[in-house]
Amino acid sequence: MNWVQFPYIAYTAIILLVLSFSVFFLPISKKSKKILANIFALSNVAIFAYFIISLWINLDRPPLRTLGETRLWYAVFLPILGLITFNRWKYFWFLAYSNLMAILFIIINLTHPETYNKTLMPALQSPWFVPHVVVYLLSYAILRVSWLVAINGLLKSYSNKKGIVKVLSILLSPIYFLINLFSENDEKDNIKKILKMADNIVFIGFAFLTLGILFGALWAKEAWGSYWTWDPKETWALLTFLVYLIYIHLRSQHKNKTSLHLWVLTISFAFLLAAWFGVNYMPSAKNSVHTYSQEE
């Protein structure tokens, strides 16, 4: 298969993904909802994985070079992650979020037909390359959810105030809407519950972030002979790791300082953004081994 057949895969996937979280509204038992949601999301994963593998064979290299190719991996792993989190913590809104994100990436690929490029520089042809990039993308996507949850919590805790908060809540209404639409009972209003939700998500995102850094180290060792070189991208990943570490440890005490925690979590995301987008603009980025990312 190649990009010519992509639209068929894409439309099927979108339907499956929408079905997967829409079962929440069906008048059936919780257990049946769960089973149906799993079946739909897993079918999506199966067909997308099939597409990626055949594209991989077709291209003779892992499809992870161009933006469009990376988006394919999102479409597989976001729903998987949504499923794991959903099965673990019963957050229907998280499944909805991950599936909607996946759909967004699929739609972008549909509207921007993929460029077709076979070449991949030798250093990137490592067994660690795919896991390193995918795991990073996932941690990014998950930690962003924790950020949204934090913002949601902040809005709740300041909801009696007016002005700027009102404006913010309108800007951020999609996630606000999502969490409230898909949440049962009291979960949505209790700040402590919201923070607990954030914690569950931060631990997942943090695990993936850690894994991303470590895979990167293993790969660097294999390709460049040195597992840690303080390359700016590495340094910024470490910084992100450290600020989330601060959040985790802050949470393990001072349980009552909820708004401090919400703020720290909100600010942590700024580091993630800097690590993701900002590095190339730092004065230190001149000699980065990661400059290939600017190519495309």
Add this chain to the structure above:
Amino acid sequence: MSFIVLYLQKKTVTQKKDKRRLFQFPWQYKEGFVISFILIILGLGFDFITKKPIHFPAFPTNLSLVITYTLLLIAIYKFEKNNKIVKWISGIPAAITATVLFTIVSAILGIVPQVEPGVILKDDILYDLGFKHLTTSWLIAFTYLFFVTSLGFATVKALIPFKKKKFGIFLSHLGLYIIFIAGIAGSSDAKRTYFYLENDAEPTNIVTDFYSPQKYETPFKLQLNKFDIIEYNPKIVLVNFSDNELITPNSSKHFIIKDSLSENFLDWTIKVEKFIKYSYPTDTSYSKFEETKSKGAIPAALVAIYDKQGNLINQEWITSGNFIFPRKNIAVNEKYYFAMLSPEPKEFSSDITAFLPDGTTENFILKVNKPKKLMGWDLYQTGYDERRGKWSSYSIIEAGYDPWLPAVFTGIFILIAGTFYLFWLGSRAIKEDDNNDNN
């Protein structure tokens, strides 16, 4: 970061009516930040006075330091658990302030460009303060000391007394502790060097240090039999004469030659009628090419250009050229021409024979991402003569020696296990609600 400080200070002052003076027990965040501040001043001062990079002692001093330090941590925690300073250093406020300090110092590292190791700048204030060689500065040494001590105590604390629920936390802390300790201590035993191997030269065991002109001898000798590059087929692009802008094909972003393939660019179709990946031109006007395996061969394609109506506009041989042969393009009209880009490498490799001290030889092929272990050394394919590409007459082989690597990798796998245990526990990894805000 200062936001947290202010917030916590304000809270402690207003809520708890805390009239505790600085460094009066029990210590809290304030003390942590003051200690961090003192460490920063000390670090900057030492760097400014010495004005040169520092290194951790090498084997065997590093090994005994690490073992002594770790045993000391365990012993202190075991026997002095109730000492007020031990209590503080193994608690959350110390951990958070140490992490904040480490974050600030790494942020400097993430912003200020660093000099290559071994380079020493004179009369450069940022260099003198250690900012430009941060990884070998006193500043980071003190930061590590605070961070690793806090982390070390936290590790022991998570193990004593043993609780199943705490095991994931123990693993994360232990993994990170091992990575840091082994990484720092091992940095001085690690060698990063390279072999410069010429085609048909005598076997050699001389390696050059990566960061200085210093030479070492390895216990084995290497000889290069053949360096080779496997290349992708070249790309063909349409170029605007006036500003050299590249025009992408209508259906995709790149057009890579495959035999008899055609592609549309703007109003034209280009058709590859014949493609020879490695060839010599038979004359200087490039009217014909012949396949060859000899040195300096170039890719060549006979292409035809058609307009929308299918009329042939031009037909010629084109080539990307190389260090011997000039390139050749094909013109479409006075505004545009088609060009073949130099082929990109897919894989480069060196066929090598190693001569071991016991008189035996070993043959192997080194490729990027496929290192080879030889007598405790790791060999990596890293470079070649890029101007000559496939026809490079030498190959650069990086040779690394890092006896602490197994320890670092052990730490890495322990940390992975630990974080996934926490992933599964989620918010339950953290103590349940309590109002015991002050330790």
